[in-house]
Amino acid sequence: MTRLLTLCMLALFAMGTVEVSAQTFKKSDVVGIIHDDQDAPLTSATIMLLNARDSVLASFAISDTDGRFAIKGAKAGNYILKISFMGFSTVTRELMLGEEEVVDLGTITLKEATAILSEVEVLADHVPIQIQDDTINYNADAFKVQPNDVVEDLLKRLPGIEVDKDGGIKAQGEEVQNVLVDGKEFFGNDPKMATKNLPADAVDKVQVYDKLSDMAEFSGIDDGERSKTINLELKEDKKKGMFGKIEAGYGHDAGAVADEGRYATKLNLNRFTKNSQLSLLGMANDVNQQGFSFGEYINFSGGMSRMMGGGRFRMGGGGGPQIGEDLSDGFVNTLAGGINYNVEIGKKLDIRSSYFYNGIDNDITQDIFRQNYIVDETFETFEDATQSSENDGHRVNLIAELEIDSTTEIELRSNASFNNGDYLSNQFTETFADQGLDNTLLTDYTSLSDGFDFNGDLYLRKRFGAKRGRTMTANLSLNSGDDNSEARLTSLQNFLLTGDEEFIDQMQQDVGDNMNWGARLSYTEPVGKNKWVEFNYRYQNNESKSDQDVFDLDPVTGAPTPNTDLSTTFQRDYTYHRTGATFKLNTPKSSLNIGVQYQDTDLRGFINQDESPIAKDFSTVLPSLRYRYEFATARSIRFDYRTSIDVPSLQQLSPLVDNTNPQRIYIGNPDLKAEYQHRANIHFHSFSQFSFTSIFAMLSGTITKDKIVNSTEVDRVTFKETQRPVNIDNDYRLTGYASFGTPLKFIRTRLELNSNVSYNRSKLFINTIENDLDRWTRSVGLSFSSMNSEVVEYQVGARFSNTTSEYSEDKSFDQDFVTQTYYADLTVNFLKTWSISTSYDLNRYTGDQFEGDEELPLWKASLSKYVFKDKRAEIKLSMFDVLDENRGINRTSESNYLEEIRTNSLGRYYMLSFIYSIKGFGQGDTGNMRMIRHGRRR
Numbered sequence: 001m002t003r004l005l006t007l008c009m010l011a012l013f014a015m016g017t018v019e020v021s022a023q024t025f026k027k028s029d030v031v032g033i034i035h036d037d038q039d040a041p042l043t044s045a046t047i048m049l050l051n052a053r054d055s056v057l058a059s060f061a062i063s064d065t066d067g068r069f070a071i072k073g074a075k076a077g078n079y080i081l082k083i084s085f086m087g088f089s090t091v092t093r094e095l096m097l098g099e100e101e102v103v104d105l106g107t108i109t110l111k112e113a114t115a116i117l118s119e120v121e122v123l124a125d126h127v128p129i130q131i132q133d134d135t136i137n138y139n140a141d142a143f144k145v146q147p148n149d150v151v152e153d154l155l156k157r158l159p160g161i162e163v164d165k166d167g168g169i170k171a172q173g174e175e176v177q178n179v180l181v182d183g184k185e186f187f188g189n190d191p192k193m194a195t196k197n198l199p200a201d202a203v204d205k206v207q208v209y210d211k212l213s214d215m216a217e218f219s220g221i222d223d224g225e226r227s228k229t230i231n232l233e234l235k236e237d238k239k240k241g242m243f244g245k246i247e248a249g250y251g252h253d254a255g256a257v258a259d260e261g262r263y264a265t266k267l268n269l270n271r272f273t274k275n276s277q278l279s280l281l282g283m284a285n286d287v288n289q290q291g292f293s294f295g296e297y298i299n300f301s302g303g304m305s306r307m308m309g310g311g312r313f314r315m316g317g318g319g320g321p322q323i324g325e326d327l328s329d330g331f332v333n334t335l336a337g338g339i340n341y342n343v344e345i346g347k348k349l350d351i352r353s354s355y356f357y358n359g360i361d362n363d364i365t366q367d368i369f370r371q372n373y374i375v376d377e378t379f380e381t382f383e384d385a386t387q388s389s390e391n392d393g394h395r396v397n398l399i400a401e402l403e404i405d406s407t408t409e410i411e412l413r414s415n416a417s418f419n420n421g422d423y424l425s426n427q428f429t430e431t432f433a434d435q436g437l438d439n440t441l442l443t444d445y446t447s448l449s450d451g452f453d454f455n456g457d458l459y460l461r462k463r464f465g466a467k468r469g470r471t472m473t474a475n476l477s478l479n480s481g482d483d484n485s486e487a488r489l490t491s492l493q494n495f496l497l498t499g500d501e502e503f504i505d506q507m508q509q510d511v512g513d514n515m516n517w518g519a520r521l522s523y524t525e526p527v528g529k530n531k532w533v534e535f536n537y538r539y540q541n542n543e544s545k546s547d548q549d550v551f552d553l554d555p556v557t558g559a560p561t562p563n564t565d566l567s568t569t570f571q572r573d574y575t576y577h578r579t580g581a582t583f584k585l586n587t588p589k590s591s592l593n594i595g596v597q598y599q600d601t602d603l604r605g606f607i608n609q610d611e612s613p614i615a616k617d618f619s620t621v622l623p624s625l626r627y628r629y630e631f632a633t634a635r636s637i638r639f640d641y642r643t644s645i646d647v648p649s650l651q652q653l654s655p656l657v658d659n660t661n662p663q664r665i666y667i668g669n670p671d672l673k674a675e676y677q678h679r680a681n682i683h684f685h686s687f688s689q690f691s692f693t694s695i696f697a698m699l700s701g702t703i704t705k706d707k708i709v710n711s712t713e714v715d716r717v718t719f720k721e722t723q724r725p726v727n728i729d730n731d732y733r734l735t736g737y738a739s740f741g742t743p744l745k746f747i748r749t750r751l752e753l754n755s756n757v758s759y760n761r762s763k764l765f766i767n768t769i770e771n772d773l774d775r776w777t778r779s780v781g782l783s784f785s786s787m788n789s790e791v792v793e794y795q796v797g798a799r800f801s802n803t804t805s806e807y808s809e810d811k812s813f814d815q816d817f818v819t820q821t822y823y824a825d826l827t828v829n830f831l832k833t834w835s836i837s838t839s840y841d842l843n844r845y846t847g848d849q850f851e852g853d854e855e856l857p858l859w860k861a862s863l864s865k866y867v868f869k870d871k872r873a874e875i876k877l878s879m880f881d882v883l884d885e886n887r888g889i890n891r892t893s894e895s896n897y898l899e900e901i902r903t904n905s906l907g908r909y910y911m912l913s914f915i916y917s918i919k920g921f922g923q924g925d926t927g928n929m930r931m932i933r934h935g936r937r938r
Helices: 002-022 151-155 191-195 214-219 294-300
Strands: 027-036 046-051 057-062 068-075 077-084 091-097 102-110 116-122 129-132 135-139 161-163 169-171 178-181 203-212 226-234 242-253 261-272 276-285 331-345 349-374 377-405 408-433 436-463 471-495 500-528 531-553 560-562 568-586 590-607 611-632 635-646 657-661 664-667 675-687 694-714 721-744 749-766 769-786 792-807 815-830 834-847 854-867 873-880 888-893 897-903 909-921 931-936
Touching (some): 027 091, 046 068, 077 102, 151 161, 151 203, 214 436, 471 657, 854 888
Parallel strands (some): 178 226, 694 749
Antiparallel strands (some): 027 068, 046 077, 116 931, 129 135, 135 203, 203 226, 242 909, 349 377, 349 897, 377 408, 408 436, 471 500, 500 531, 531 560, 531 568, 611 635, 657 664, 675 694, 721 749, 749 769, 792 815, 834 854, 873 909
């Protein structure tokens, strides 16, 4: 049934594609050459084909380096051809297409616009794309969106920009790291806060460029650090009143157990002016929805340890195929909201601030199967677990930039967060070995925790003299935080073969504090044409302390007795001095940075007040090389080589015993050495603004000396595990990635193809026996998506991935997993005010090490009706998990075990929603937007 439904859904999408193609049965290609009045070719001129009836954009092209352009596959009909280039007069021609297969316009000459213009009125001239130096400007009005779409929906329609199913963004083949609003951060540095919340119709232009580092922007010297950035430039009328969106929905479970009401509400209000930005966000729901990325959720919750309740160290990770690793597992209630306020005070002071609250309640029920590996032997555990957590997080961000004069600026960047959480878990575990059921374990764990973190950086930047690049930068940094938790652990373990019993009833109190501060000073001096030398010095001091007090409770009276074996005080002080120099060479097409640093490190620590002290001193040379070459606009190659030293964390060094799960104990190792890492990577990136074809390739390699891995000791009678970090000689990792994207204009579809391969060689220690471990991960993906279609929008694709692990000592434990993902999304807009959307995902998981294959289909559908003037409101009926098949499954391949976790998940439900767009409230009658220019156009 599932496979038949999958074939039917894919066929539906194919029919939609054929329908789009069938509508273009009479086509013409329009070609020509654009020159200036000196007969020189004009590169990046914009050529638009507008419908003669209503001036709606039908297609467009960008001229190449020879001035040539081609608009392919235009349907028969009457058109207006408009050719524009910044600083030149626009050329307009009438065209009738359909009689000729190729319409050659020959050479078209644009004249420089130097005439005195008394008044020029520009109304709705939607030039889709303009290229200025290394910035691509998209005119948002040239790309149609639905009335209540958000910025994310707009980005999906822009050529050269890709948005994946999770909201991740690529531009010109590279990951987008920053999304700004009118050049400023929006609720911190999470791109999804802007793309998932701001309305699409508020955006005037989408600007894509490579942002230089703050230091490079100040000094004018390219240091090779670039971050792909999108800036959302808002429309002027959006800066004269309030705009935003309100959404409210209510529904009901419609699955096998239909006894729960469901609700979802969202609020987004914005009030922007020329010098300020004020935004309010709010959301509340019980349908597992989040309005930000998972990384931000971890930050708001104060880190993974606090999210799980308590500040104690916990093991985690996963090296195999993951299923349901986001917040969709379990039942999640969310209450979140915040305010973002940016203001320019005068011409010299710029303040950016935000506050965000996030409250999440999560209830999870799990069935966990684990196959554990000992050399020449395996044992299995089956676990039933329930978890309940409540987390509240508050975060405040403040950035202030002050320009003292034309040569001096001060910048303050700071953020503070406060978090608290309650956590409750109940687990029943059975352990099976060759002789059958070996032991059972019943565990109850509750904790209350809170934490506070503060981060602050103060920068002073100064230019000296008239020589470009003679600059000095000073930086002071401070990080302070504390974590506190109180927990109670109760467990009863029965060993059936020996008849023994172990009962634990403990109170555990953890207090953790850290204070890190540092200073950095750098001076850059020109040493020739396009050449500079930077001298730098850095001092860093990191202090961390952890106090763990454990009390055993009397089974009769409940009186506490200190457990001296588990109660420990541990402190780590880590300081270093780093001195170095970097040679910089910049040309119009390249930048080269060669540097070397010398670091003197001092690591001190003590256990229980000078008992078993830690004292380590080491010196390290840290070379680096960074090279970037730009063949042309949006085509470059970059090479990076860096070295670093990573000191063991407090948890890794601390001998504190974590017995939260009495069957699996973790203990730190005070004898650990620091890791020394060599990292090298090469990136090639090419994007054609003429054909919108992108190519991206990356190869990265890492060698880590004294890599820290976990060694596992397993008791062969009780099967209790004890993990302890140790150093190995070397760890090797190699990763390759490539992607290719291009439009298929004959069916108005974009093709995306990507592939990823990674290899890791490491070592595994189980009961002191050393294993060489080789792990491969391979994946390939293919997708097709519609391009700027107003009627039919679709995306269909597939991804295949394979993970293998090979062991030197016991080949019987080698692992091999295959994951297949198929997906299809379709939206059809009809009868002017109606829209229907549906999406279907099928995930298939195979692996000989697990019992049976898994197949997970997920089907969603919705029907919308737009009402009121300008379609300001939308009434939407949606259904999640139409087949009632949603379930959380997580299959993990770790170095010494395989694990499958099945988690309760939100099943089928329907919801009726009302969405209302606020447009221009409080701004009065804006009329038609117009731009009046006086004087000389250049």
